[in-house]
Amino acid sequence: MMNIKDIARLAGVSASTVSRVVNGKKYVKPEIRERVLDLVRENGYVPNNAARSMVLKRTFTVGIVVPDAFNMFQRQLFSAIERKLEGYGYGTRFFLVKAEPESEKACLGRLKAEMLDGVIMLLEVDDPEFYAVIADSGLPVVLCTFGRADLGLPSVHIDEEAAAKAATAHLIGLGHERIGLLAGAQFSFGKQRQAGYEAALREARIPVMAGRVVVVPSYTAEAGRMGMKELLGREADLTAIFAVTDELAVGAIRALYEAGRPVPDAMSVLGFDDIDISASLSPSLSTVRQPIAEIGTEAAEIIYRLISGVPAETDPIILPYTLLARETTKRREGRDRNGNMA
Amino acid sequence: MMNIKDIARLAGVSASTVSRVVNGKKYVKPEIRERVLDLVRENGYVPNNAARSMVLKRTFTVGIVVPDAFNMFQRQLFSAIERKLEGYGYGTRFFLVKAEPESEKACLGRLKAEMLDGVIMLLEVDDPEFYAVIADSGLPVVLCTFGRADLGLPSVHIDEEAAAKAATAHLIGLGHERIGLLAGAQFSFGKQRQAGYEAALREARIPVMAGRVVVVPSYTAEAGRMGMKELLGREADLTAIFAVTDELAVGAIRALYEAGRPVPDAMSVLGFDDIDISASLSPSLSTVRQPIAEIGTEAAEIIYRLISGVPAETDPIILPYTLLARETTKRREGRDRNGNMA
């Protein structure tokens, strides 16, 4: 692999001159610039980033912390961030964290070792020390899809509780009263969405019954299927289900399918996130759309500003969600909650 | 951020000693080792990778080249690779390539700039020069999910054509004759799977008709939906569809759903890859399972061996596929190909 000295020797100039050419600096005679550029091309010379970042103290790289088993939602979010950052001349680097404390610790170490210019967290790490260490290392950081206003860290996300409340209200508006919930304990959105569900019920004066709620261990389709089976077993008269993620909803629909209960005729199902596949399902999944592209773009902009030295705005950026009433939710048949025919 | 000299000063030793301690070398007095280790922990010192790799000429990092819009299949593959490589003490770094020649070029540059120890290609790059440059830079490389035996590069993949042939034969075995194909032009598996489809038809003496084939521009659900609509428009009497990827199949099912043609009763649909969601769909998607974990593990092992200096085995590693006859394919109703009732 060629290095800057090789090119310098070939061009009969000093390494500094090559550096100037490669970095587009002024004060290089045009003919020399040409000569060097030709050599660079011919030899496929690319500056060594490690050496470069050592002297510059910058890597032009932003770390993206994601869960080990990141889903399509995070995948899409990442794309939006990547695209925006690329426009600013920054690259990205993945840091995968498993749902284990040691993994979070290890990630912190890797984050430090890489001399990143900034970090975007797509994963809500449990360990409060994690944020503390990052914060007082002075490394710019943005929380993306969740907030921690208490930590004074900038964040971009939707109003999870309001969105879940609106989602549940949609179901209620369709005449449903006995609404099951597939919730999750992992990450704060799990609890926030559950709170929104409860708030909507309360507002409609529908009793919140623990028997209608299942807290699943992970946000996968399989977990959704198991959760739905559980719900079906203990509570036979539900007419609608709110699953706190689309993957969960897909699994719930599967359980319903296996039980011979067609969606949406026998049961309405509502998801959350609007992952790629949701619109293409048959029937298409009703869900709450998070503005993925906007969230990603906004997070990228904030991190860029932070890196550029603009002081952090710690008020969370709350972006609007959209309720997508597609085909898995429908008006409840039979009597409505007042005993009249729908 | 602490550096090695800071720790050395704090411990009252030289940087060399700290280096020995951090790297677990011998010849350090136990008490000094302890003292240094304590300081390292207290101060959260982590060696700077850039500096480290500059002198070591190794980064303990393997680049993973993936398509910009990587799908769940590639996501899962990546997880398998990551896990295995982690066990060997190697990290991974993503290199996203868009479906544009400049993007491939840019990726090559980034690959060089990063001083990677090896590269695993999950994306089939068009530009033959790409492989050439990598190959003669001496950078270990493994092709994963596709092969290029002509280039003498090690690879891990299934027998795409045989798998597609078996898939089509499954449909034929179910009594289907008028089988549509949703194929794609991108990546060689598109053509290979199409070849398998044609081979199966020929073997069953079913005419291969161009009117039953649609070549879609991308492997997304939406492309599948459009392709299926096209097929439905021009050829009303198909009884089964083979989609060369699961995403395409999901879209095809969607088009069928919109057209009021239930799957599998009105039409059997068969996918390919067995992505995460396929088993959880309702009905669950019949497909060809690629042994994702094994492919990833094998690729990781090969790259590790290559990095360790074991000479490359350039014969492709062909792993077995599995036909998963789930719920979207069923025996054709009505008369079979000999005119008898099924």
Add this chain to the structure above:
DNA sequence: TTGAAAGCGCTAACAA
């Protein structure tokens, strides 16, 4: 068992 010194590839300040 330890430390001093050199050097990895690059950029930037300074001198010419």
Add this chain to the structure above:
DNA sequence: TTGTTAGCGCTTTCAA
């Protein structure tokens, strides 16, 4: 406009 020099943080001889 160009080259020389120093130094980024680390590891590794080599010498002590």
